[in-house]
Amino acid sequence: MKKNSTTRSAFINPRALIGLVLLFMGALLALFALDSQKFAALPATKGGGAGVPLSKIPGEPLPATSQDQTPANYTGPHKDVRLVEAVRTRPLRELPKIPPALAVRREVRDPARPKPPTDTPTRGFMQSFSGPVLSAPTPTGVSWDGVGVGLAGFIPSSNPPDTNGRVGAKQYVQWNNTSFAVFNKTTGALLFGPAAGNTLFQSLGGVCATHNDGDPVVAFDILAGRWILSQFVVGADPEFSHQCVAVSQTEDATGAYFLYDFVTDPANFVDYPKIGVWPDGYYMSGHVFNSTGTAFLAGRIFVFEREKMLKGLPARQLQADLRRYANKPQFGFLPSDLDSLTPPPAGEAAFVIGPHPTSVNRLASARVAVTWGGAPRIRLTENLIAETWGVPPCERHRRGRSSRLRP
Numbered sequence: 001m002k003k004n005s006t007t008r009s010a011f012i013n014p015r016a017l018i019g020l021v022l023l024f025m026g027a028l029l030a031l032f033a034l035d036s037q038k039f040a041a042l043p044a045t046k047g048g049g050a051g052v053p054l055s056k057i058p059g060e061p062l063p064a065t066s067q068d069q070t071p072a073n074y075t076g077p078h079k080d081v082r083l084v085e086a087v088r089t090r091p092l093r094e095l096p097k098i099p100p101a102l103a104v105r106r107e108v109r110d111p112a113r114p115k116p117p118t119d120t121p122t123r124g125f126m127q128s129f130s131g132p133v134l135s136a137p138t139p140t141g142v143s144w145d146g147v148g149v150g151l152a153g154f155i156p157s158s159n160p161p162d163t164n165g166r167v168g169a170k171q172y173v174q175w176n177n178t179s180f181a182v183f184n185k186t187t188g189a190l191l192f193g194p195a196a197g198n199t200l201f202q203s204l205g206g207v208c209a210t211h212n213d214g215d216p217v218v219a220f221d222i223l224a225g226r227w228i229l230s231q232f233v234v235g236a237d238p239e240f241s242h243q244c245v246a247v248s249q250t251e252d253a254t255g256a257y258f259l260y261d262f263v264t265d266p267a268n269f270v271d272y273p274k275i276g277v278w279p280d281g282y283y284m285s286g287h288v289f290n291s292t293g294t295a296f297l298a299g300r301i302f303v304f305e306r307e308k309m310l311k312g313l314p315a316r317q318l319q320a321d322l323r324r325y326a327n328k329p330q331f332g333f334l335p336s337d338l339d340s341l342t343p344p345p346a347g348e349a350a351f352v353i354g355p356h357p358t359s360v361n362r363l364a365s366a367r368v369a370v371t372w373g374g375a376p377r378i379r380l381t382e383n384l385i386a387e388t389w390g391v392p393p394c395e396r397h398r399r400g401r402s403s404r405l406r407p
Contacts, residue, residue: 083314111293144188208244276337
């Protein structure tokens, strides 16, 4: 077919215009179909891929399928004590910083929360008298803007922000879900950041480098003068949940780190990790949900091999699920965190404490002891606190529940 001459091509051909519009619409539909297939393949959990941080919507948890019974396919803690190799980094201040603005926001709902107790508070354990009235101390020191709106380079990316921070020997480190920064604790000067959390883990590679899923933890090992910076990975493949842990090689948070990638559960969603420092390990609490976030499975304690991690040597982890009461798992508990230069007695078990799952008038507690060596093991001794008040010590000891778990 012969084309029209150039003298007529200066005018718009209606048929050509309609063809272009139809072609454009077809391309858009193809792109939308591709994106929908991609997001449909993503699990309905908190997580993100390379540079895609988590953004939680409060008050909109996923619908629960069963909060009072453990699904039949739940197999318990991840019993894998294989050594996890460490990667040594150059000083953080020399590493390329991933700007928070490059992280794409993705809206994801929180997983299903367990049903709270329905009993009425007795108020029997409230203080019934007033103590001495003391004046508030005079404000001292220095204050400055932390990681948030107003700090150059930071953009809001998550709700709630899960903000936390710790004071070290000379610095203050703060992490706001997917962004962190290091400050001089004396002057408030910004020493590093704000940067996306996975900036820390670029040398490690793998999912810790490509995910920036948040739920961060900032801890300071006061006995060793080291920083422990960590965030989780959710929705990875083939192992679903990871904990990315960075242990500083000195007391300088802008210096070099030892990096570890621990698989916390290959099939389930480990949420809300919180780390405490104890002489024989870095203890972490976590909530275990199924992969779709629709069922709460267990409260779990993790222990990472502190002695090896301080030296950048291959390290192991131990896990144990906390006791269930009336077939309800514990929720909202925390491990002990050493804040003093005076260590506990040698061999002293760490503490875990939290709300009782069946009553607002009780607390559940556990002592967690670990043994490393050639046959690592974790041992939990669990008690009801409020239920045993006023009971003789021998009776309290008898009511304690002890369980020994071997990997």
